[in-house]
Amino acid sequence: MTIPNLMRRAAGRARRTLQSRPTPVARLESDLRAQQDRIDELQLEIDELRRDSLRVAELIDLAEQAFTPKP
């Protein structure tokens, strides 16, 4: 088999593979994007929960000062 024939057959095989399986790559990309979006969303939720720690601390601090009867 000559080299041009080999290359033609390899190119044909690659074309058939790519044409027959366009979905998995696209699906992987789409899944990855969806997962990344979900991670970002969860990260924002964690940020809010962490900020709640600070809000709670500040409010308890304020409440304790405000409601302590003055001597």
Place this chain on the structure above:
Amino acid sequence: MNIRSSSRHLALEALPERTASVDVSFDDARVWSIDVRQFGASVELDWPETLQPYLVGSTRISVRDSTDGTLLGEREVSFSADPQRTSVTNTDGTPLVLNKWGRLGVALDAMSVDVQSLIVERSSTLVAQLRELGLRPFVVGGTLLGAVRDGKLLPHDDDADIAYLSVHTNPADVALEAFRVGRALADLGYELQRHSATHMQLLFRGSNGRIIHYIDVFAAFFSADGLINQPFHVRGAMRQEQMLPFGEVHIGSAVFPAPADVDRWLTINYDANWRTPIPGFVLDTPPETSRRFDGWFGSFNFQREFWDAFYGTAATRGASGASPEEDREDAEQEWAAGREWLRSTADAFEAPTLVDLGCGSGILSRQLARDRAERRVLGMDYSVEALERARESSQDERTDYEHVNLYRARSLAFAAEYGVEAPFDVVANHLLEQIGHHGRSYAWRIMRMALHSGGRAAFAFHARPSTNVTFTDPTGWHLETAQLVAEASQFGLEVEFQELAQPVAPETGPIKLAVVNGTRPVSRALRAGRMPIGALVRLAPRTRAATPAVHSPGGRS
């Protein structure tokens, strides 16, 4: 080694391979230390932004190896045609050095031996006082590093760092304890500035009122995941027995408590090469750690350095022959349209107290007080320099200036703390677009409090960014009206906008101000500029209905 320099760049060629850090000096005064481990034999760097204003005249640049002081190269350079020698000093003539945060400060090696002794002495006192408060203090950061490596303060550092090991593991409990510690330190007479819930800075001033040095106080704690934390930077794996019982380190003849395993602590704080002196070392906090600590403990000092520098610098002007007041008005010219609109709008406000939120140097506060003699104007800001400028310039007894920090829930207590009774009005000139969304949430609440008290609220802002907008300069920031409407509605508020004419630059003519009808198309001049806009805030109808006018305990629960 060769040195090349212009007013923009510094090039170091043929750096010795063994050199990890270099000190750059102007006429033998160190101005900048650079960690060169990341570079090859040659490197070209931009002069840091904070140094650039000082690059005037000529100097002899010398570059030395930070470790042993070996002179690697020197060269006479001219940054400009001005005849003077380049000088990087503060108004007292004290040399300034670029610190690890990229800001100019007085380094310990520029302080006298007396001041250095005072820092050690005050640190010892503070450790004793923290112990008396029932805490477990120990030295951290550069203070620990200097003590372990050389038995003295690091010459390139600019403060002392002390932490206490909390018994708590929950961040809310750690923050709550830190608030109490801060109050206890203030009761002991310390001037304290909080950078976050768990990072306090103690300010020590000289007889002239200027700050001589700082001591930072941090909370440290083991979190539930077993990691050691010392916000804002330290977080890593450390066992309890690597921390306790504390060991000892020495600074001169003074003895300080230190983590049992200082090698482990310093490896987490810096890196495994902590024994090698790298004065130019820049703390690189992993983003996930910063995000965690910012969430847990806040960033109460967000952009405060910028504003302190902004108002500190404006106060030292005067070369033009203008009065400090005129100089400040010039520096704040970009906010003049908002100021004038708020003055005319507040003319119809009738509450006995008017709060100027984010008052800066107090130009608007003073004008508002002059406009209506019978009302009390309360200017509030979080910048120490701004408040100092405002108080210096105010002769009017009806104008008070007080500290409030919109990155804290505590800001909502201002009315009780500063004797503001109902009703009260609020104005805010170019505040909302320059504080970010965390600060804005408390600004909205304070405006809502004013409206519920029977008062009124208005603010001005820029709807377009500056052409050279950067994260580090909030004066260039902007907000869009749609975003403000959406935010306001989350707080049960409505906003009505009015476009304002831009002020004409002083050199091209007098300031012309006029309110542009919001329904008219925006003029070409407005489109080209920052687009100042005035905003009147009202309670949304459902909020008015839902909020009781008189507060009662609200029954049993």
